[in-house]
Amino acid sequence: MSDNRNMILAIVISVLILLGFNYWTTSRLPPEPEISAQTSAQPGQPAQPGQPAAPTGAPTAGVAVPQPEAAQAAQAAAPNKADLLAAAPRATLQGKRVHGSISLKGGKFDDLSLPDYREGIDPQSPEIVVFRPQGLPTSYFAEFGWVAGGQTAVPSGETLWTADRPSLQNGTPLTLTWDNGAGLKFTRTIALDDNYMFTVTDRVENAGGQAVTLYPYGLVSRSQTPETSGYYILHEGPIGVFDTKLEEVKYDDLQEKGKIEKTSTGGWIGITDKYWLSAIVPDQKMSFKGRFTHHRENGQDKYQADFLGGAVTIEPGASATTTARLFAGAKEVKLLDGYAESLGITNFDLAIDFGWFYFLTKPIFYVLNYLRDYVGNYGIAILLLTVIIKTLFFPLANKSYRSMSKMKKLQPEMLKLRERFGDDKQRMNQEMMALYKREKANPASGCLPMLVQIPVFFALYKVLFVSIEMRHAPFYGWIHDLSAPDPTTIFNLFGLIPWDPTPLLPAILHIGVWPLIMGITMFLQQKLNPQPADPVQAKIFMFLPIIFTFMLAGFPAGLVIYWAWNNTLSIIQQWVIMKRAGAT
Known part of the structure; x- marks a missing residue:
């Protein structure tokens, strides 16, 4: 045996590992296959942006139907962000680490940027933008609400809410109200902490003569496949934790499958970029159905991550309250660890892709x-x-x-x-x-x-x-x-x-x-x-x-x-x- 054979072998193996590592970290993801367009959300099909699926076994009546024509008209009439933001009344968002606005039409989180982070090294470069309003080719927003289990009018993406104040600030919640005119009063209280976590508390009061059954939902919707880093060792796209297990879905895999469903008690679901995350977090004691969906609308990819909670029955004269959370911001390690501990969000730190050597x-x-x-x-x-x-x-x-x-x-x-x-x-x-x-x-x-x-x-x-x-x-x-x-x-x-x-x-x-x-x-x-x-x-x-x-x-x-x-x-x-x- 040669005196240096083992050393040569070790070095060659190391070089091969590094070469392979370099290849994997610079290879692009494969091209995305085309999926046939879907123009409406039916049971068993991917939901349109702003439209959750009807709960399994529940009637579909009362579920709001998306209006792509209206979205097209809005886009044609208002092709830029400023015009779209001005097209509906808004409550300004004035947090320490986020700012933007919340649309009172539909109660959408659709305008949010991060003043602490810039696109480039230059401190004068543009701020990182997380959410953009519906109607833009790259729209990206979050939404919460109720799905009706019967012939009941519930807030939709076109509902105009009434706000109790002009802005949402850290420590000063914003309250939205809407009355369906048939005995149901919907109240939504939105609170923001000092970082990137929104707490959304939905309350329904039943002043009518019959019990109603509703299902809470939350969703994150994204239009157009974003430009990703394309690295084999980094996940960017739909992500979630279900029953403590991390689920990462590639954009092209979701295009091929159309829909991926999971059930869980506790956990979260959303869409991640390399450094930024938008995640909706149901009540951690609640059983829910989570879904990742994709469809094409007018030649454009639409992605959605959503959850649908269990049935909530509200008797006459009674009320019901559900609480969910929205994280929209930077994936800071200490911050995510802190939320996992203080709010009990299962494995929230796994949103950062530390990979196989996580323990190291x-x-x-x-x-x-x-x-x-x-x-x-x-x-x-x-x-x-x-x-x-x-x-x-x-x-x-x-x-x-x-x-x-x-x-x-x-x-x-x-x-x-x-x-x-x-x-x-x-x-x-x-x-x-x-x-x-x-x-x-x-x-x-x-x-x-x-x-x-x-x-x-x-x-x-x-x-x-x-x-x-x-x-x-x-x-x-x-x-x-x-x-x-x-x-x-x-x-x-x-x-x-x-x-x-x-x-x-x-x-x-x-x-x-x-x-x-x-x-x-x-x-x-x-x-x-x-x-x-x-x-x-x-x-x-x-x-x-x-x-x-x-x-x-x-x-x-x-x-x-x-x-x-x-x-x-x-x-x-x-x-x-x-x-x-x-x-x-």
Whole structure:
């Protein structure tokens, strides 16, 4: 057996993993198949935006019928957002972290943006917009209400509610009322906390002479398939938790199936983007039916996530109240964890796609976040995290580097054995193994530091990629966003030439300063390792730093900084050990 065969095998496997990882994280989702258009919501078919399905086994009378013609007319008459917002009376939304308005026509949450987040690094760039009014090609809104179990008039998407005040603010709820003229008074109280959670309390008073049966519902509706990141490791689209289990549905899968139904007690349902989430949360003690639906209307994709609660019977002279919640905002880790605990929302933290290494990824995030709070910069936090990881694996690395020192000291003896038994491979391997045993050297132990850091590498990549806290987080110098690749490139001499080649070149060719630093540190570390006597193996080792430099060029800058700093610490540790062992 060759002295470096195990190490070569480990490195090759690592390269293949990283290449595959790079491929998966840059491959686009497949094209979306066409689905035949549906113009009305019937039992067993996907509901139109703003229209929940009738409950199973319940009569459909009284269920509001969508009016696509009206939506088309509104779009033709008011082709822009400002005109659509002015077309119906509204209550302004003035929260600390959200603002916009709520439409009194239908009581829709259809105008909401996040002042804390911008589309670009420039603080003057546009705010992130979550909800847009119906009538726009990219409409996106949430709605709550009741489905009637009989011939009962209930509020619909066209109902004009009366508001008790002109605006909804943190700590100052907004109350909407509507009377159906047949003995039922509907009251909706909307409260907003200091972040992104709305509490919607619906109350029905029955002043009529007969009992009525109603079913509470909530929905999130989205028009047009949004542009997604297209990464294999990240879910964007319909999402929910049913009976504690996470359900993620791709847009194209929902197009193919048309409808996906789940039943649950507790949980939530909604639609997620990479950093933003809109989720409706039923009463966590209530049994409900959740659905994801898709249909095409006038050549446009329509997606909906909704829940339908159990029957609520209201006797004459009595009233009934249901409470649901709407989250519409940024997927901040601590915030979602806090809602899961304080409001008892089952597995609400799973809205952040921490992936298979959840058990490792989330602790790494919390350590990074704690260090950032202490030092004030996520880049410095990454450097400190690397020191912590190196400290944890210090005994393992020491053992590995001692073994590598022995291997380096044995190189003259190994060359003699190759010269002596070069034509007899079996005998040469036997003599090599005897030499290793006699000198207590393990040629495979040098692989351990690289293999151990691969799960950490993937977990840190996930943290940098999916955590909104890392979005637009600066380091120093030219790194203004640790979650994005190094913006410099060798093709314009790192910014000295006033030319941006990035649109013309694939990500793997965007060799910036930090990928080069990482490649140099990898080359220096390689020089400390025992050099293979086999020329083929020596060439493989020689090209590895170059291969990794190109591979990591398109990765987040924070990850490349971690790798370069980790290499630097390893070089120092390895050099000290080898010097003490007399192997340098």
